[in-house]
Amino acid sequence: MQVPLLDLKLQYAPLKAQLLREIEAVADSQALLLGPQTEKLEKAVADYCGAGHAIGASSGTDAQLMLLMALGIGPGDKVLTTPYTFFATASCVARLGATPVFVDIDPVTFNISVPALETTLARTPDAKGIIPVHLYGQCADMEAIVALGKKYGIPVLEDAAQALGARHPLGGAGAIGEAGWFSFYPTKNLGAFGDAGMVVCRDEKLAVKIRALRNHGMEVRYYHKWIGGNFRIDAIQSAVLNVKLPHLDTWSAGRRARADFYRTALSRHALPITLPTEVYADAGLPNHHIYNQFIVRAPKRDELRAHLTKAGIGSEIYYPLPLHMQECFAYLGYEEGEFPEAERAARESLALPIFPELTEEQQTYVVEQIAAFYR
Structure with missing residues (x-):
C-alpha cells in the first residue's frame, strides 16, 4: 500500500471546477496583482483570525520580512526566537542586519520554552522583539509570552505560518500579539497554487506602512515614503485562497x-x-x-x-x-x-x-x- 505524506490532488478534485472558474475570471480581468480578490481575502482572513488588519504578501517569508521592516528592525537589534523552526523565522531577522537570539524549546509542545525565554530576556533587556512560533499548528504559551513582552516593553510577533485557524484561550493564532504572519505555501492547511502569505496586525498605522512597503514604499504612486520591496500577492493566489478559506x-x-x-x-x-x-x-x-x-x-x-x-x-x-x-x-x-x-x-x-x-x-x-x- 502507498501512503503519501500529503496528497493535494484529493483536496483539489472536488474544488476543481470552482477554482478554474475563479482563475479564469482573474485571467479575463487582467487584474493580476492585488485588486478585488486580494481585498476580499484580506478582509476574510482578518475576520477569521480576529485581527484588525490583514495585508497579503508574496510569501510567508516576505510577510515576515516586511513586518520587521515596518517595525524598523535593523542592525544592532536583537530578536528572540526559537532555533527549532523553519529557516525563515531567523533568516528574516538576519537579512535586516539584526541578530537572532535563540531560546530553547519546551520538550512537550516543541514551542518556545517560557522559562528559557524569561531567562534570556533577563540578560537581553535591549531586545527589540520576541518571535514565538506556533509550530505544527498548536499555539505557543501566549499568555505567558505576552506578559513577558509587556514586562520588557517589546512587541510579540507571532510566526503563525503553520497555524492559520489555530486557537488559544486569548484568541486566534497571529492575532494575539502585536502582529503575526501566515504562509499559504501549498502544503499548509490553507494552501495557494504557489507562494503567498499574509501579515495581520492590530495597529492601523502599522498596517498602512506595511501596505506601502509591499509596493516599494509607495502610498501615492511613484512617491516613495519608505524603502520597501516587491512583496505583492498575485490576484490568482488570492482567488484560489478565497475559494478554499470557507473549507x-x-x-x-x-x-x-x-x-x-x-x-x-x-x-x-x-x-x-x-x-x-x-x-x-x-x-x-x-x-x-x-x-x-x-x-x-x-x-x-x-x-x-x-x-x-x-x-x-x-x-x-x-x-x-x-x-x-x-x-x-x-x-x-x-x-x-x-x-x-x-x-x-x-x-x-x-x-x-x-x-x-x-x-x-x-x-x-x-x-x-x-x-x-x-x-
Whole structure:
C-alpha cells in the first residue's frame, strides 16, 4: 500500500471546477496583482483570525520580512526566537542586519520554552522583539509570552505560518500579539497554487506602512515614503485562497480526527514513541490544534523512517538540524549542546502522513508498520 505524506490532488478534485472558474475570471480581468480578490481575502482572513488588519504578501517569508521592516528592525537589534523552526523565522531577522537570539524549546509542545525565554530576556533587556512560533499548528504559551513582552516593553510577533485557524484561550493564532504572519505555501492547511502569505496586525498605522512597503514604499504612486520591496500577492493566489478559506475549519477538523485515530491506534501497542500533546484540548476551543503536521518522537528515528519508506509510507523530518547549528549562523557563536531540547527534537522527531482525505485503512497500515518496526 502507498501512503503519501500529503496528497493535494484529493483536496483539489472536488474544488476543481470552482477554482478554474475563479482563475479564469482573474485571467479575463487582467487584474493580476492585488485588486478585488486580494481585498476580499484580506478582509476574510482578518475576520477569521480576529485581527484588525490583514495585508497579503508574496510569501510567508516576505510577510515576515516586511513586518520587521515596518517595525524598523535593523542592525544592532536583537530578536528572540526559537532555533527549532523553519529557516525563515531567523533568516528574516538576519537579512535586516539584526541578530537572532535563540531560546530553547519546551520538550512537550516543541514551542518556545517560557522559562528559557524569561531567562534570556533577563540578560537581553535591549531586545527589540520576541518571535514565538506556533509550530505544527498548536499555539505557543501566549499568555505567558505576552506578559513577558509587556514586562520588557517589546512587541510579540507571532510566526503563525503553520497555524492559520489555530486557537488559544486569548484568541486566534497571529492575532494575539502585536502582529503575526501566515504562509499559504501549498502544503499548509490553507494552501495557494504557489507562494503567498499574509501579515495581520492590530495597529492601523502599522498596517498602512506595511501596505506601502509591499509596493516599494509607495502610498501615492511613484512617491516613495519608505524603502520597501516587491512583496505583492498575485490576484490568482488570492482567488484560489478565497475559494478554499470557507473549507478550512472542516479540513482542520479532518486532520484532528486523523490525529485522534493515530493516538488511539498507536496507544494500543507498547511502543516507545511519544505522541503529540494537545495542551489546549480542555479549553473548549474548536481548533485547539490544527495539525499542520503530526509529529512523533521516535527512538531509532532514521531507521524507522527507512522502514516506512520501504513500506511505501511517506514521512518527513521537521527539522533535522537546529538553526543555531546551521553553517550560515556560525557567526552567532553558538555551540552544539547550548539548546539541548531543540537538538533532541531534531534527532527524534518524525512527521507521519496527515491530511483530511487520509483513509482509516491507510492509517491502520501506518500504525501496523510502526508496530512491526519496534517488535
